[in-house]
Amino acid sequence: MLEKTVTPRFIRESQRVYHPGITALPTGTERYEVAGAGLLVLRLFSGDTLRLVDVEGGQPAEIVPFRPQGDCDSGLLDTAANGRAEGLKKMLAYGNRLQTVLDKTGINLNSAVSIDCFGKESPAGVEAVFVASNDAFVVIAAPGDNMIVDESHPPTPLLAFVERAHTAAENISPPLPEPLAEPKLDCRVHSATAKAYRVNAGDWIQLIDVEGRQCADFQAFSLAALEKGKERCLDLTVSRTLMRRAYPTPGVHAKYYDYNFEPLVEIVQDTCNRHDAFGIACCAKYYEDMGYPGHVNCSDNFNTELEPYGVEPRQGWMAMNFFFNTNIDCGENFCSDEPWSRPGDYVLLRALTDLVCVSSACPDDIDPANGWNPTDIHLRTYDKSLRARRSVWFRKRPDSEAEMTKETGFHPRTAALTREFVESNGYWLPAGFSARGALDEYWACREKAVAVDLSVLRKFEIVGPDAEALLQYCLTRNMRRLAVGQVVYTAMCYDTGTMIDDGTVFRLGDDVFRWVGGNDYGGEWLRKQAAKLELNVLVKTSTDHLHNLSVQGPLSRDILRDIIWTHPHQPALTELTWFRFTIGRLGDERGLPVLVSRTGYTGELGYEIFCHPTDAPAVWDKVMAAGAPHGIVPMGLTALDMVRVEAGLIFAGHEFDDQTDPYEAGIGFAVPAQKNDDFIGRDALLRRCENPQRVLVGLELAGEELALHGDCVRVGRQQVGIVTSAVRSPLLGKNLALCRIAIEYADIGTQVEVGKLDGHQKRIPAVVVKFPFYDPEKKRPRA
Template sequence: MQAIKEQQWGEDYYFGASFTKPISKYRLDGQHAIQLSLSAGDRLEILSPDQAQSTELIVLDAHGTLAPALLDKRPPVVAVGIQQQLQQRGAASQRLRNQLNTWQLDESSLQQAITVSGAEHAKFTAANDLTVMIVAAGPNMSVEAHTPVTEVDITVTYANLAEPPLPAPLAPIKHELRVDRATAQTYEVKKGEWIQIIDVSGKQCSDFIAFDKQALAQGSVLGLDATATRTVMGLSNPVPGLHSRYLGSDLKPMIEVVQDTVGRHDSFLLACTPKYYEDSGYFGHASCTDNFNQRLAHYGIAPRAGWPAINLFFNTFIDASGAVLMDEPWSRAGDYILMRAERDLVCASSACPDDIDPANGWHPTDIHVRIYDAAQDFPRAIAYRNTSEELSRMTKSSGFHPRTSAMTKKFIDYAGYWVATEYDGWGTNAEYLACRERVALLDLSVIRKFEIVGPDVVAFLQYVLTQNISRMAIGEIAHSAICLETGGMIDDGTIFRMGEQAFRWCCGAEYTGIWMREKAQEKGFKVSIRNASAQLDNLAVQGPNSRELLSKLIWTPDSQPSVEKLKWFHFAIGRLGGAAGVPVMVSRTGYTGELGYEVWCHPDDSEAVWDAVWQAGQPFQIAPMGLNALDILRIEAGLSMAEHEFDHSTTPFEAGTGFSVPLNSKQENFIGREALSRQAPESRHRLVGMILQGGDPASHGDHVYHGRFPVGIVTSATYSPLMGKQIAIVRVAPDFSSIGTRLEIGKLDGQQKRLAGEVVKLPFYDPKREKLLA
């Protein structure tokens, strides 16, 4: 079985398919719409993953007349969700209104809709050719509510289509060409133009090479250069994924990679060569190198025995010994790479003919190339998946991004969101000092938020969380871990008690919500678990002056505590600037070890919240803060981070978060309790601090030694401006965890270079938490 996927930027929906008959699968995000064309006999399925999001359909016949009976014989109803979304202010309403206008649908068309409830797995068959508009509609969720508008899955099974369709164009196409299986094509692009290389059927490699057109005109061959790219980018092999830029031998960029829906490719091995096939006993077999030589002869480029290429969709990996291995590609049909030309180029793309190994899934197919005009603009994005089966998701931006991106261009893809690492004119050290001495603000919208409500919500959370949430009061927050049956941690986060039977779980991994939903279904808990991440942004306001700043901005009703009276790990519902202002939730939480708060709001209000905090912060010399400064702050504060202090093999006790596992006071069973109870405290590896001698830095993953052999590992390390020393959080065997123990951190091979240090108690900063609790 093969699979197809497409990601459409303008409307935020995704498309994929498996087929014996071609099947297209779409993920329709909450508050978005999609238009599909169906032919007689085509089947349409709609399913809400959280079993709570309704969908509304408007059907037109081939003449553009409303015809809901072509899909559903039930009487049509009013599209209430669409009306609610259109009646409110904000981006979602305007986007939907623009789409309906484009599709020439007016208010009367909303009176004859088909509604699919969230609990329904709807299946329709088109009685004739038709066009259907599908909307996952609903009003914006307020900060105190638990009704996010969430995604739905759509599947179309085509009755008469012979092959999978290409993904919809990202913009008007300037030029396109098909690279037939086992061939290559050349094409020219101008500086600034966009190149989209599409895997038509899935698991098909495509080698890409490019040459400076001006240099060719002057008789010089200046192409993509592996050594220059790897040296300047500082990466030998980008695994998984691609370099963001590829350079020529003149050390200047030739190509920028803008979007990648796969995330796994090889970079600069040779395109397949005649020698490879001859050495394997396949004499005369077609090769990408020969195909390139034939096509490039027109430009006066001399043939080569092997062409260094960007091997798109080619799944290679490197084992512990350094050997390069390969397997079937990760790409599905419709997956693509979008690149931008940094100069006028002559390009060549192949559809690799390799059918003697897994490189092309054993069955070579076509590649499709589209060229878009330089006037177009596309967001930078990288694909990721929460599960191996789902359609890929692309990097998102929060509602604060228009403000942060105006202050810096230094962003990384962090857990599926673009997050600033540091800001122009400030820098990591200044941002760190602002938080320690004054006040700083940080976009933390990457945190995932899940609304968990229902009659069994307390019993359910007692089962899946380590923390004893039954003791929590409304308005209180608690830290908790989530563990496997082995006691290893899946995630950690904070749980907000919003009501007697309503909680909000805020965590690092989106997969946690999927896992929770699976556990609820396994045990039959009557709860709803809905992803509200797209409906809630959060801005961290941290530092000694954070309370004074926010007390000037946040109004709370008499029933809620004021900012001045808000206790640590509690929250309040209020407004920005007064009783009629933007609705917000303020929590006394953070990740810095300082007095601090987080302000939660709907993305439509994020810019207003940022502007208000920024303006009010000027007397305090407020600074924006990126992830680099946050990392120093959280290490000084001894705070754990996923894939550093914990992973699926680490227990909360070993991760330094054992306080979230009250084995004595929590009587109910929870996932991982038996494993955690079996682990004797004396045998647990322990998280401690190390202060190092000298200025050499330690790194995550370095081994910690006592004598010749390792006794632990570095989980996080940084230079502490506060202490003027290199510091590290380390996990060590209990025998070596005593305060004052002298240990060494191994560099190079662990033996030839050692960094001496001494074990200290965590946290490094404010060990009694006096600032945090002030």
């Protein structure tokens, strides 16, 4: 076994042209992720090379090789065992689902020994390399315990790369994903063909892209209507309208209807997230117009398959075009490109009535629709007894492993109160609570108190002797002035001065910090800079170990004062000043551990309670019970957006992106005038500060029509700005917007117009006003 720090092989070559759906790995190389506190079972063959990478550093690994007969033998990897797989056995002792992974292989770990590598002090990127001397099953574990709020060493992922000694022939299809249950129908729809099939109400349909970048047209008919001689098929125009998507956009809807508004199918899982929902299936005329008369096409294939069911043939079939990457360009022209789907991507649908369905493997080979190479689609159907969790798949970066949408630790409580959830950065969060509605939630925040699940925020532990130096270099605020127990809001920038993210830094100790931001790349960026500067520091992802409930509103202190217990050496909740935190327990000294900060995203007095996800339901119950006499209510993202715009608080993708600097985003205060140490983007920010081009301002609009994100702002014919966020303020009784505007038009009182439609034919008069609109001196959160 060889252990070394290297640049991992999955870093892409800079001169390569990248295509969607194609792996970035060399032929014969496979990549797997071992989740923190998780395990992976791999099959290795003689001569295969296993490379194990501690991506974030400080994560122990246990490797247990087994002969195919089930006997543990570390010699299979030509390495002596140096451990007893204690971490792995401890994880399995909890009785979790990890045991089922091992049961499938017949592996028994009771007497197993392990090859232990890495450790708490391992640097990020360290590798361990093994070569299999014989065929083997290999169990890889990333052991670790749940991290509590005042710790900074969560279990983090490992990456396993397998380089096959004997690469499979190119005509061998990639392995299909495991069936979700015992299939009722399990068949291949071969390239350039289609297949019709029946599905009972409540049953499931899984359409799998076998090799990636292959479109699958889908159509469904009500069986009851067909038996009466009526064709009632899936209608995309009706579906878009009922799903409130009047303008065609890529993607899938929650449900699909026929033209009598009867629901036929619903989408429950989607691992690609890029489909066509408005084009028809390819037809003879398309190929004829392109100079290919007689080309096989999906519409004719549908006609052939549907003939036994008495369906009349059509020149071109409206269809749900799964995995087809189409769009409307800036000139409002229909355009398409290579699909995003990768080998094994699938869509899972549930039949809402008895159906006759037809699916195709599109034959288009004259444009990028199928990556220029039509391949197969695999079809499975399952009985209604299958229980499938509603989810889409989320990738932290384009070449990351896909992750299914997660539920936060508070989900068991919020799901009991609403069905209105939206996907937010890989998690399901409530948009609102149907018992009250967004307006009532808004008023509760302004007058009483609310509880908001903000667990989607990304958390990273920055620990080590050089932790302060790393953050001093990577963030705009002066970390050397941050005291233990203090929180500071700051920006993270590129060398151009434009923003990667905004967030808060908690100082838990002299060399222990916690970054709470909006995206996963923040942690990766910090690790890259630490490696570049050769700093002695670890950056560990702790998002899955710290979920947070935001308790906001003028009565929030009264609610929390009696349920947060703290040691004498920690501040009591009532002693916390703005941007400070305390570490305590829920209820009393025997209660659940929590970290409570006096921070928020509403412009009100408020706090955030951080806890482990397993403790989240108990935290919710305690807060809601204590808050009931004070009128506390749960609040969703819709109402949260209303209060944050009133308070002038910024949001990624609206007020800033990677083309926006902190001054343009309205947070120039986060770039201190006096920070003598160098930091990333410092020179660029100095130039931008001295020569500003754009600035964030508030607008007050005439009338009642709401501005929308992206609306142009004009003076005469000239566009001088763009609306970033807008709200109709219930408290102020005004129509408000945040606007990034040219510095020449940023003075208070400047008259402008918000353009609607094409930006010219319809204008809403507006005036530049001071913002934050609500409590501009921020007296309420300081109260």
